[in-house]
Amino acid sequence: MPKEKACKNCKRIYEGNECPICAKKETSETFKGKVEIVNPEKSTLAKELKINKKGIYAIKI
Numbered sequence: 001m002p003k004e005k006a007c008k009n010c011k012r013i014y015e016g017n018e019c020p021i022c023a024k025k026e027t028s029e030t031f032k033g034k035v036e037i038v039n040p041e042k043s044t045l046a047k048e049l050k051i052n053k054k055g056i057y058a059i060k061i
């Protein structure tokens, strides 16, 4: 199983070489908490985390 990592820039959790959202390669493997944002326009958590695309994100890096 590939290790999950979180983008340090936008907090997106992904597997692979670069972030699918912002294309940055700086990651953290020690993130805390995971949240799935399904509807970023309606989610207050998404606003707090400054997320505008759906996906799985780390709460804290």
Ligand SMILES: [Zn+2]
Pocket: 007, 008, 009, 010, 011, 012, 019, 020, 021, 022, 023, 024
């Ligand atoms: Zn990113």
